[in-house]
Amino acid sequence: MHEYPITQRIIEIAQEYATKNEATEVKVINLVVGDYSGYVASSIELYFDIIAEGSMCEKAKLNIERVVPKLKCNSCGELFIRKPFSFQCPNCNGEGSPTEIGQEFYIKSIEV
Numbered sequence: 168m169h170e171y172p173i174t175q176r177i178i179e180i181a182q183e184y185a186t187k188n189e190a191t192e193v194k195v196i197n198l199v200v201g202d203y204s205g206y207v208a209s210s211i212e213l214y215f216d217i218i219a220e221g222s223m224c225e226k227a228k229l230n231i232e233r234v235v236p237k238l239k240c241n242s243c244g245e246l247f248i249r250k251p252f253s254f255q256c257p258n259c260n261g262e263g264s265p266t267e268i269g270q271e272f273y274i275k276s277i278e279v
């Protein structure tokens with residue numbers, strides 16, 4: 168449910184950008200959403216169509232680039248995708264630690 172206000176804000180930002188650039192409509196919004204960002208990409212897509220209706224974003228295409236979380240091995244420094252129930256590095260069998268990868272959430276670009 169918390170995807171509704173963030174989707175609303177994405178549309179507001181896109182409309183502000185379009186207005187600033189003297190455009191009448193937004194064509195594409197490219198969004199980056201990490202799997203651990205706290206937002207569900209499919210919910211944003213659902214709300215986008217509903218909220219954008221009647222706005223400058225009504226015909227806009229929403230592209231969402233998902234980022235899979237990765238761990239960093241404490242031994243060899245390798246970045247890797249965690250397997251269920253394991254923090255083991257596939258490269259050297261060392262233990263992995265969480266990183267910021269997968270927590271991203273931002274508008275990558277807006278096309279008008």
